[in-house]
């Protein structure tokens with residue numbers, strides 16, 4: 001394996017961390033997102049604002065940088081799994097300190113943290129599918145130091161017998177690779193604006209994700225409304241068309257009425273934007 005000078009590792013890690021943070025900010029600002037915080041307002045949330053989401057994103061840059069530095073050209077083994085588990089939990093604490101105890105990005109730290117590590121493990125240069133597969137290998141390794149907490153996500157996955165954030169990563173992010181990235185590129189090719197393409201990518205994720213945030217807040221009724229509504233937007237031709245915009249508006253109203261917020265889908269959109277940017281590798285700039 002080619003070893004890189006330390007300065008190149010530092011530069012690569014810094015670029016990855018800045019890019020991951022920017023993807024979180026791009027996701028938060030993107031509008032209109034049904035039930036979610038966006039540039040219009042707080043969606044279905046009482047304790048979240050766009051300013052808080054942005055503060056949270058910035059608080060995570062050092063965590064992403066440390067993850068990249070520690071993972072650079074390392075193999076997926078128990079030692080690395082434990083290191084990234086520890087860094088991820090420190091990141092969660094930093095997020096909570098920055099937001100005054102509000103959970104803004106727990107799922108995003110998990111997904112983007114694994115993907116940042118995976119890019120670094122590959123020395124900064126690999127395709128989206130190789131990065132996702134590398135992240136999956138890490139996610140499948142046990143982390144003995146993880147506290148045994150029965151989280152909201154675990155409760156929802158057990159109650160409804162569905163996969164959650166853990167399984168999405170362990171299966172190499174199928175909602176990103178098979179749905180969101182292809183939709184992002186299709187909508188761009190169809191001539192829609194970048195914002196429309198990103199909303200369409202979010203819709204593609206929402207057609208099928210078993211989002212444990214939605215399940216915890218609005219049960220199976222909320223999840224089905226999310227999946228059907230997102231499918232209606234894409235079937236109508238996507239968010240760039242008048243019919244698609246109408247379907248999106250209806251979905252927004254339904255999500256608010258049900259108090260449902262697809263936070264997991266939002267995290268995966270940020271991760272999609274990250275993998276889309278990684279398609280142009282750092283070392284080739």
Ligand SMILES: CC(C)(COP(=O)(O)OP(=O)(O)OC[C@H]1O[C@@H](n2cnc3c(N)ncnc32)[C@H](O[C@H]2O[C@H](COP(=O)(O)OP(=O)(O)OP(=O)(O)O)[C@@H](O)[C@H]2O)[C@@H]1O)[C@@H](O)C(=O)NCCC(=O)NCCS
Pocket residue numbers: 045084085086087088089103104105106107108109110111113114143146151152153154163164165166168209210211212213216217261263264265267268
């Ligand atoms: C593996 C973990 C992610 C832990 O997962 P688990 O399911 O056990 O725990 P949760 O605390 O519930 O976090 C899961 C978060 O993942 C997002 N998510 C949900 N469904 C999916 C899905 N199907 N696929 C992918 N991602 C999904 C979601 O995150 C977003 O929602 C958060 C807000 O949720 P919540 O607190 O429930 O907020 P509200 O509904 O607003 O609460 P109330 O107002 O009602 O009170 C927000 O953070 C978004 O990001 C889920 O919440 C992982 O955390 C873990 O094990 N970490 C350990 C450290 C580690 O090993 N790290 C390594 C990499 S750095």
Ligand SMILES: Nc1ncnc2[nH]cnc12
Pocket residue numbers: 027028035036037038043045048053104105108261262263264266267
């Ligand atoms: N835009 C957003 N609104 C609410 N929860 C989120 N989790 C991640 N992004 C989010």
